[in-house]
Amino acid sequence: MKNNTRNALPGLSLSLGYSMTYLSLLVLIPLSACFLKTATLSWKEMGDVVWSQRTLSAYSLTFSSAFFAAVINMVLGFWVAWVLVRYEFPGKRLLDSLVDLPLALPTAVAGLVYSSLYVENGWFGRFLVPLGIEGAYSKFGIVWVLVFTGFPFVVRTVQPVLEEIEPEVEEAARIMGASRWQVFTRILFPMVFPALLTGFAQAFARGLGEYGSVVFVSSNIPFVSEMAPVLIVARLEEMAYAEATAIATVLLIASFTMLAMINVLEAWSKRRG
Amino acid sequence: MVKDTRTIPIHQIRKGEPAWVKALLITGAIGILVILIGIPVLHVFYRAFENGLKAYWTSLTGNRDTLHSIWLTLSIAPRAVLLNLIFGVAAAWAVARFRFPGRTFFLALIDLPLAISPVVAGLFFVLLFGMNGWFGEWLDAHGLQVLFGTPALVLATSFVTLPFIVRELIPVMEAYGDEEELAGISLGASGWQMFWRITLPNIRWGLLYGMILCNARAMGEYGAVYMISGRISGLNDTMPLRVEKLFQEYDMAGAFALASLLTLLSLVTLGLKTFLDKKYPVHEKSKEGQE
Structure with a gap:
């Protein structure tokens, strides 16, 4: 029935044809250029590039920083989402809209500000550096700026789920004798958990590819503080196209895996919700 | 118990x-x-x-390269938004109103740019249009400069911002349903009449919302643009690239002056977004109905 009515509307071939052409030109052809370029390398060459010491340390820095940043975001994001959903206080609306700022602020600006705040004479640096906390040009600095860029994801995935939980569920549990802590760990947290994981995966995926902010905050020294996207740029500047592409392909496969995981997680959380 | x-x-x-x-x-x-x-x-x-209003003004307007970067960004972002606008309306119409084979694949393809690192996206275009690239030689033989020029900047920016408008439109179109459009068609309206008189007015706020988000990202894009611009001051530096260059040259006053414009842009974007969320909550509700 639905199908019949839908077919009465015009424009499927035009709209689908146009958008498929656009997607092919802008996404599919460039994407296949990347894979085909990688394919021009023999397995051995590919292995040399992808498993070289410098590349490996760039991957491990990228993955570990993105991972830690996403873990920190899970905690901070859950905290902020909880407060925004459950409590009323002055200035709440302003805070709520501030959450989205990292998505709207150009990453280069984020990198510029974070490096300026955490250097020795910066607003935060002058207190932190004497304590031995280097927030700029350090691993911590990279993780922290990735926390900034990935911050909205966890808040925005957890918030709607928390909003949907009906107060009756909690009341029922409390009346039956559960403590507040039990209600939280046994009922609320498990309900929110899939959304929390989705937010984590989104923040992690964002962190893997982040370039603009990181390049300001990191000292970008090979083997020490060079992230994978920075290494791609470096290889390209040496005109080593195939090698840059090989590293990019590994990064691509990692992001596609994350994308697939996010979809599975979302399906899972819908089924539970 | x-x-x-x-x-x-x-x-x-x-x-x-x-x-x-x-x-x-x-x-x-x-x-x-x-x-x-x-x-x-x-x-x-x-x-x-920090050095006063006057110093701020000179570091913005006293530098020709900085001025050029502002102009370049202002000329690239609207083109990318326009490209994605046409695509967004077309793709949303197909997805929200029809069931066709490969629809899931089509949706996944739309989301793809969000999952790809901007640096990798930039690399794609270098591989296509660079000297050793697929189209590099042909373009060179015809005297066309795509890479390092405005066309490549527009393409890379469009790539990165591709999902923004269409992602806003699909739930909006699904939420208001197809009854009015069907009524229009059955009363004898042509496809285009239906589009201009019914569809477009219905989606206008979603469209505006998507354009605002798309524009913010387009103006602030860094990684993808960094790869393909060539980074020649006064020629193909966009605002974010110029910020980095000033930073590298230890011109902090200039870097922060330019960064303040970009920050202002993001604050305005957020303000408009909050305003639209409050005024047209249909947009928020429709997200729950999304499959």
């Missing part, structure tokens, strides 16, 4: 967490947002204006 039923009266349960827990959690959340987001934003403006 039900040992202390009587000790928890219902009105106490409804009050939620004890006051001190509440206060602690709220303070913590405010602290997180202030340290992570609030102070950095203030810092941009503080650093931009």
Whole structure:
């Protein structure tokens, strides 16, 4: 029935044809250029590039920083989402809209500000550096700026789920004798958990590819503080196209895996919700 | 299990967490947002204006390369938004109104640019249009300069911002349904009449919303543009690229002055977004109905 009515509307071939052409030109052809370029390398060459010491340390820095940043975001994001959903206080609306700022602020600006705040004479640096906390040009600095860029994801995935939980569920549990802590760990947290994981995966995926902010905050020294996207740029500047592409392909496969995981997680959380 | 039923009266349960827990959690959340987001934003403006309004103005307008980067960004972003606008309307129409084979694949393809690192996206275009690229030789033979020029900047920016408008439009179109359009068609309207008189007015706020988000990202894009611009000052540096160059040259006043414009842009974007969320909540509700 639905199908019949839908077919009465015009424009499927035009709209689908146009958008498929656009997607092919802008996404599919460039994407296949990347894979085909990688394919021009023999397995051995590919292995040399992808498993070289410098590349490996760039991957491990990228993955570990993105991972830690996403873990920190899970905690901070859950905290902020909880407060925004459950409590009323002055200035709440302003805070709520501030959450989205990292998505709207150009990453280069984020990198510029974070490096300026955490250097020795910066607003935060002058207190932190004497304590031995280097927030700029350090691993911590990279993780922290990735926390900034990935911050909205966890808040925005957890918030709607928390909003949907009906107060009756909690009341029922409390009346039956559960403590507040039990209600939280046994009922609320498990309900929110899939959304929390989705937010984590989104923040992690964002962190893997982040370039603009990181390049300001990191000292970008090979083997020490060079992230994978920075290494791609470096290889390209040496005109080593195939090698840059090989590293990019590994990064691509990692992001596609994350994308697939996010979809599975979302399906899972819908089924539970 | 039900040992202390009587000790928890219902009105106490409804009050939620004890006051001190509440206060602690709220303070913590405010602290997180202030340290992570609030102070950095203030810092941009503080650093931009620390030597006074006049110094701010000179570091913005006194530098021809900086002025050029502003102009370039203002000329690239609208083109990318326009390209994605046409695509967004077409793709949303197909997805929201029809079931066709490969629809899931089509949707996944739309989301793809979000999952790809901007640097990798930039690399794609280098591989296509660079000297050793697929089209490089042909373009070179015909005297066309795509890479390092405005066309490549527009393409890369469009790639990165591709999902923004269509992702806003699909739920909006699904939410208001196809009854009005069907009525129009059955009363004899042509496809284009239906589009201009019914579809477009219905989706206008979603369209505006998507354009605002798309534009913010387009103006602020860094990684993808960095790869393909060639980074020649006064020629193909966009605003974010210019910020980095000034930073590398230790011209902090200039870097922060330019950064303050970009920050202002993001604040305006957020303001408009909040305003639209409040005024047209249809957009928010429709997200729940999304499959």
